Amino acid sequence: MESLFDTINVRDLLWVLDLSDLNSSLFAPDLRLLIQRLESHSLQIRSQVQSYLVSHRDDFANLFSLCNDAVSQTRHVSDDVSAILCLLSDRPIHAEVRDVVEEVKAKREDVSAFESQR
Secondary structure (H helix, E strand, O other): OHHHHOOOOHHHHOOOOOOOOOOOOOOHHHHHHHHHHHHHHHHHHHHHHHHHHHHOHHHHHHHHHHHHHHHHHHHHHHHHHHHHHHHHHHOOHHHHHHHHHHHHHHHHHHHHHHHHHO
């Protein structure tokens, strides 16, 4: 796979007499040769990628399975968050908690007042 990351030197693919002359023109045979060699190089790359994928099939299958599980878990978390948000927006629970706290406070005051009268 390392060869896939090597740079392609187009000058190596051309059949020109003077490679140091940047002004030298390319002719149709040169361009056809370049196209053929690039196609050949492309086929070699495809073959290497295919071989790599086939030889690491189980690794890729596991990776895709993990990705699928992560997406599924994300959906579950999203559904749970949506349900919580619906609960909070449908019933203002903070108001209910405040009412309960005030009721507890009032009961304590009543108990304290009752005890001080005895």
